[in-house]
Amino acid sequence: MPVNPWTLFFSLLIFSFSLLIPSFAVNRQGESLLSWKRSLNGSLVAEVLNNWDPTNETPCRWFGITCNSRMEVVELNLRYVDLFGNIPSNFSSLLSLNKLVLSGTNLTGSIPKEIAVLQNLIFLDLSDNALTGEIPSEICSLFNLQQLYLNSNRLVGSIPVEIGNLTSLVWLILYDNQLSGGIPSSIGNLKQLEVIRAGGNKNLEGPLPQEIGNCSNLVMLGLAETSISGFLPPSLGLLKKLETLAVYTALLSGQIPPELGDCTTLKNIYLYENSLTGSIPSSLGNLKNLQNLLLWQNNLVGTIPPELGNCTELLVIDISMNSLTGSIPVTFGNLSSLQELQLSFNQISGQIPTEIGNCRSLTHIELDNNQISGTIPSEFGNLGNLTLLYLWQNRLGGNIPSSISLCRNLEAVDISQNALTGPIPKGVFELQNLNKLLMLSNNLSGEIPPEIGKCSSLIRFRSSDNKLTGSIPPQIGNLTNLNFLDLGSNRITGVIPLDISRCRNLTFLDLHSNSIAGNLPSNLNQLVSLQFVDVSDNLIEGTLSPSIGSLNSLTKLVLSKNRFSGPIPSQVGSCWKLQLLDLSSNELTGQIPASVGKIPALEIALNLSWNKLSGEIPAEFTALDKLGVLDLSHNQLSGDLQYLAELQNLVVLNVSYNDFKGLVPDTFLLLKASVERPGWQPVSVLFRQPMRHRQGRLLQARHRRRGWR
Template structure:
């Protein structure tokens, strides 16, 4: 039977043409053609779109496509794909679309004005892409739109004033862009609006429009991290369904309107980091469902209204960094409180014993106030307690015993007048990581029993009346996680036992943490510590897990520096100054390759400065002054940056940067002095070492005579004032902003 040539040709074309051009349409309708043409211009991997087949009659079975009963495309839903293209503009055949859902798909370009042709559209999500340009006003012609998500892009320009045309709109999220201008007062036309989020647009400015009170269905008002300024409008009190106000980190001022208490559905108030004044209105007690009340970092004054105790759902309260005064009312804390911070205010008097009724409290911060008495029950109040900060008050008496502290992670009592010994009951706090008793009157020997706290990372006993030796070669020390040790300004004496430093495992690994840059704390609270550096109290508001410091300065330790300290490869700072240490600087210090500050001044060290210290290329601060060191000062690398102040008071030292030359190099000219800049300790959290730069003397003989006069006459005061000036300590104010993890 002869072959039909037409059948043969048709079969050939059916096989070969799709191979030649996968986008040749045979049976697909115009809707499919529009989608295929968009797929063709995408730059990313389109494996997810592999079943977009041009031989199909309709695209209704394609991935991400939904059709109605008339086989019209009504939904385009491609979420969290790497499409790397632009938003489709060929939409003329897709006029039945009701939903465009393309978040997190790496789309670029602008929001197309052609989208105005989609008159049936009620849902538009182009969030978390890289879109630029302005929000096209044409969108405001889509009268059926109910939800718009354009957040987390790079959109510019202002919010179209025509937004008021979208009377069906329920969700409007534009946060995390680069929008500017003001919120148009036409927003008041959106009677069905439930959520508006325009935060993280730093150039969005102007007042909160009072017309916002017309949006009576509103549940979330998000204005955080903008340049919105002025007062909170009293019209907010008309929003009976409002649950959350995000207006933190803006330029708001004036008082909190008492009308806010009419928002009986309110659950969350975030108004921190503003310039709000006046007192906390007692009318807020009308918000019976309130859970979060964050007013920290404002200028709020007056007293805390006792009516807040009526808010039985209140779990998180932060009033820190304000000007609030007076005593703490007895009934002010609902029993189910989890987080309560009133730090950095003007509270005074006693902490009421009713605080111990908070059986579920986890974070309690009363620091930087004027409280005088710690209730004895505080150490027995809750096994839920994680962070307790009572630092920098006027507390006196003895430290309470801690019985219920199974979850206590941070205990800070620094900056008070507490007396007596450290309570051994702290051994019950097995999860304790931070123990800060600095600047008190604690009178005790070194607490060897702290070895029973296996998680301890920060130990600060600075400026107390601790005395005696810290142990000997037979004492069992085990602090495997300890990374910050501050025993300075006490009365410790005796030798430094090598085994004290031998098992500091956390300080031995010179590599960075495997997890990268991390801070001590959790989702709600960053830990902080104050460290005394050269007479300045430096506040580290966020403790990096890489910060490793040993400070035993201003004691009476004697003997040699243990060589085993050279094994602590991750050390950033080492301060042994103002003791009676003797012997040589250990050559093993060459292994401290992460060391940024080394202070061995005011001891009785002898011998040469080991040339091996030039290997410490991270070293920024070096102070070897007022010892008995001799010989040539090493040259090269970091040592070329240190001034004569690093070596002053060592009459046997010679060479640059001192004016005294060594015996066989008198003709040698010192290298040019490096440009002197203010150095810091190298930490991202603002931990700065203030460097004092001393000038050279007026000639070699004059400098030698002056040095002899000073050291032989035990530093007469008038001469010290001429050479050094009066030394003053500056205490910086701590600020713990819990809001960073509650936003």
């Protein structure tokens, strides 16, 4: 029967129009996802998820969605999209999902127990959100789960004991939450587990269960910054694949189990900041792959096992802050890859082995605060990569080896508090990267070499309490980065060079107890960053320049025990940050400037004693209500003490050996009433006869010390 051409035409026309009419037949998977999208509050959700189109038949082409060949959603990955909402609780249409990644999406609320319906889930990442509540035990019924990331949330409660049901689990990441309770012994059921990280849960407590030894595939065990306590179980020795053991900043006690030496794949041992006792097991010498051994701040005793010299892959040894004794093993010379050797704050004795010079990869040597004797090995000159050398507070003697100048990368040297002798090697100052050189409290002699001017990176130079002679070289002015110069308690002569004014970053200048003469440099006011100046106990003379008022960053100015003469310049009051001003034991004359009483920060001490000052105490002194120590003794001051009556924070007041007259202020006499009050400090009040109505030359009382530093 022939087909009517008009019928064929209209059929084709209707079919064509049907292609243009949008379909609203998105499947149930898409409906569930769109319903969740509508609940989200993120400002960029509409933009980022703009292709989540309800007119599509399936969500398989939507952003973050992956489907299998049957058009079933198998992956939802919206990592670091700002969703701002809750985890969906209706997963019934997404039963084929095997990967769910919602990390860093600003999710809140709790983990819904309905997640347990996703029985095909292999990978679950909800990390880096603000999730609260407990880990639902229902999550432990996801028997196919291999990787679980719940870290960096606000989860509370304990790790579910049912965690042992996840026998396929390979990665368990729970760190940085607020979890409490103990590590369940059921963890030992997880035979496939390679990584467990639960650190940063400060209330996670109790011992590490011995069943952990059943996790035979474990590579990483991280329980740092928790309250895990008790002994490390010997069963750790069964973990033949373990590479990293990190249980630092916890409450571990007892000994390090010797069985740890059986974990021959170990690369990193981080057990610092605990209360471990006993000695370091010699069996650790079996760990040929060990790279980092960090045991600092424990209660370890005994000697350092020489077997550690067998761990030739070691990069860092830090066993500082213990009670280790004995000497540094000669075998450490075998550690050709070693970069950091940190043994400080122990009771190590003996000499530094010359074999350390073989460790040519060393960048840090920290042996300070021990009882090490002998000399600094000249072999240190072989350490071309060395950047930091700390040997302070030991019993080292002999000269500083000139070979130290071969360590071209040195940045910081501290050899203070030893018994070193001889001169400072000139070559040290040719180290272009050296920024800190500390040599305090030795027996160093000789002059500061002019080569110091070549040390252009130097920031801190401290060589006080030695026997240095000669003058301060003018080349010191080349050190434009110098921030801290401390040469006190030496035998330095000459004058302070004018060139010091070129050290524009100088904040700390201490030249006390030398034999420096001449005047204070007239251009000292150019050092506008100065905060601390102490040139006391020298032979400096001349008058104090009014330009001192330009140093308005000064907090402490000590010029005592010199030969300064003339008046105190009123401009000193411009140093408004001054907390301590000591001009005592000079030959200053004239009146005390009223501006001194206007220094608002003056709270530690004001000492103008042993001068030739005259006149009365300025009325402005009533404002010094934070001051702790005031010494005006041994001058020619007159008048009365009325302007001191309001200084309620004084710990020491000495106005003896002046010509004061009149009544002692009642406030000084009433101090006796507070003798028994807790937390108050003794106040010494000294007067000198013939003061009228004197109530005693020495009054002892107690007074609150608020402004004292």
